[in-house]
Amino acid sequence: MQNRVLWLIAATTTIRLLFAASLGLGVDESYMIAAGRSLSLGYFDHPPAAWWLSWGAAHLFGSEASVVLRLPFIALFALSSWLMARLGTAVAGEQAGFWAAVLLNLSPVFGITGGSWVLPDGPLLCALLGAALCLRHATAGRGFGWWCGAGLCAGLALAAKYSAILTIGGAFLYLLSDRTQRRWLLRPEPYVAVIAAILVFSPVIVWNATHHWASFAFQGERAVGLRFRPLLPLTTLLGEGLFVLPWIWAPMLVLLWRGFFRPGDRLLACLAAPPIIGFALIAAWSSQRVLFHWAAPGYLMLFPLLGQAVAARWPAPWLRRTVFGTAGFLIVAMAVVGLQTAFDWLGGSLTAIARKDPTIEGINWVSLREDLTARGLLRPGTVIGVPNWRDAGKIGYALGPEVTVLCLNPDSRQFGFAAPLDRFMGQDVLVLSVTQAPVATLFERLEPLPDSLIRHRGRVLQTVTVSIGHGLTAGSLGAR
Secondary structure (H helix, E strand, O other): OHHHHHHHHHHHHHHHHHHHHHOOOOHHHHHHHHHOOOOOOOOOOOOOHHHHHHHHHHHHHOOOOHHHHHHHHHHHHHHHHHHHHHHHHHHHOHHHHHHHHHHHHHOHHHHHHHHHOOOOHHHHHHHHHHHHHHHHHHHOOOOHHHHHHHHHHHHHHHOOOOOHHHHHHHHHHHHHHOOOOHHHHHOOHHHHHHHHHHHHHHHHHHHHHOOOOHHHHHHHHHHOOOOOOOOHHHHHHHHHHHHHOHHHHHHHHHHHHHHOOOOOOHHHHHHHHHHHHHHHHHHHHOOOOOOHHHHHHHHHOOHHHHHHHHHHHOOOHHHHHHHHHHHHHHHHHHHHHHHHHHHOOOHHHHHHOOOOOOHHHHOOOHHHHHHHHHOOOOOOOOEEEEOOHHHHHHHHHHHOOOOEEEEOOOOOOOHHHHOOHHHHOOOOEEEEEOOOOOOHHHEEEEEEEEEEEEEEOOEEEEEEEEEEEEEEOOHHHOOO
16 A cells, blocks of 8 residues: 555656646735745744745745745645545555545645645645644554644644644544543643644744734634625535535535544544534624635545545446546646646637636736836836735736835735835835726825736736836835
């Protein structure tokens, strides 16, 4: 089994490297790179793990190429596949472990987004698998070191994404609900694990304490709402099914229910339930949209149970067709996306089925940098202003680390900490606007310049309005 898992990891890692090399950074990825070029103990949107990984890759290799920045996340998913195989083996044997790793790689929200993109999900998933594996061995009485490992991994998960607290809560749910495991609550080991997790997470606490608890408050607001919408939990669950893949998601929910009644499966069911149920319930009252991938850590814990079910039925013809068909579908889909991004072979035909050509988000806006450089607008010390954080991320990444990017919006996210507007009061700013947002009131005078175009393979994808803002006056707009 060990050799099969290694071959699986080698093959899927190769595919991810090719895909990462063909695809530019997405909106969230570009934002993390552009706003996270200064190393910090914490960041506004998420804890620092993913920010540190991308910063480290850029400085280690001396490059901000897309594939370079994604290397740590691809490597972490290779480790996640191995940890999944070990967890599945611990739960139900080697065959279950192998199939758990295979199915993990076949689910797009894990194998593609979590497996290669510059997002907090990569380190989160890897750390949670490490914590689950350690906890499995710890609760089986295999030594104090496993409890320490569970605590350290839990701390790393929290240092990747705050939602890890839901999975950690599931661990205590398991200790409370299983009568054979309650004895651990009277022993020091679980509490040592908690202390270890807090120590690993402590830089985030320090950063928040010195920044008015900004990150905690921002994420906490997502669970606050003013109205009750009873159908949204179902919509959220169905959306999660699309991200996981319906034929993987549906049996997972059945296995989740059964897991609570099977002692050997209860740990994984308890770890899985809080993210899945929690985000579905939050969707009912939250004033903000609950994104479908937020519950991914819950489904992550169900792959060993699904691997066990597949191993028991393999090689049934319908099962073989499903597995190989899913693999073929994903490879073809990735090839289509990669070829479109690299060669624009579909041209503008995508606009017939989408409100906006998605190619604009899948490419790096290097043509903008080339145009502004040719016009002499990107001189040393140039300060760029962009009306929203999404475009600021894409533009800031494309223009490179030599320029300073300001987000001319009260919702400036990490840009508000990396480059607060009040530091640039009175300065001239090169304003680049994709959304045509009004910014004239932020300056003493706004001087329009000819537009710039974002091109890909000779085709115009986006017009960028260019102007010079003389004398920035709205320093308080982005101050935190």
